[in-house]
Amino acid sequence: MMVVGLTGGIGSGKSEAARLFSDLGAPVADTDAIAHALTAPDQPALQEIAKSFGKDALYPDGSLNRAYLRQRIFSDADAKRMLEGILHPLIREEVANILARNASAPYQIIMVPLLFETGAYAGLIDRSLLIDCEESLQIARAMARSQLAEAEVRAIMATQCSRTQRLEMADDIIVNNGTLADLEKQVREKHEKYIRLA
Known part of the structure; x- marks a missing residue:
């Protein structure tokens, strides 16, 4: 394949x-769509992001404040690395699962x-x-x-x-x-x- x-x-x-x-x-394995799913409310990755970036990373309803996070990672290389450290291993794992499911x-x-x-x-x-x-x-x-x-x-x-x-x-x-x-x-x-x- x-x-x-x-x-x-x-x-x-x-x-x-x-x-x-x-x-x-x-x-098709869409890494952006996977990242969105991983950062949905109540997902473990979202809790990790909130722990690392503070309460401003979430809206009051518990959803991800993407605008705040985007601003943080574009202005701070360490913040970008921190977010990637949380999300990228989980995204790669899901990509591997998708490839395995469609191996034929x-x-x-x-x-x-x-x-x-x-x-x-x-x-x-x-x-x-x-x-x-x-x-x-x-x-x-x-x-x-x-x-x-x-x-x-x-x-x-x-x-x-x-x-x-x-x-x-x-x-x-x-x-x-x-x-x-x-x-x-x-x-x-x-x-x-x-x-x-x-």
Whole structure:
């Protein structure tokens, strides 16, 4: 079984591409979705975060204050390492479970936004697939999707590999500057390629 690491900068269209691969029958392990599930109310990881980051990390209803945590980790490298130390081992464990459950599939996808930045999945993936788009599009899409200000999107982009670096490191590239139909066509081509390679 082949494992493809799907990545791309904020607003590049990773989630849409992953959904299209899933529609074609490829199992997808989405590390962001796993992280969200792990930080749901009453989850052990959420209690650990509250213990490490204090009461401001939670809203009064006990849910995670993502805005507060985002601000903390973007302004404090130690805080970022602390959060990663809590979440990353649990995320990797769940990814391993998903891969094991779908072991009969020709290929599987792990969607990792910071695939190249962390190197955490280097030993697990056989190929990397970059969803790429113009930086102006990234900013516009991220602002529209997440209601972030342009400065916030640019701050997030500054913590990620540059577009040039990602293009150099990727085994495969989908250019997502166009319509959903353009993206669908390229996803289908890659799907057929991965079936052949597997």
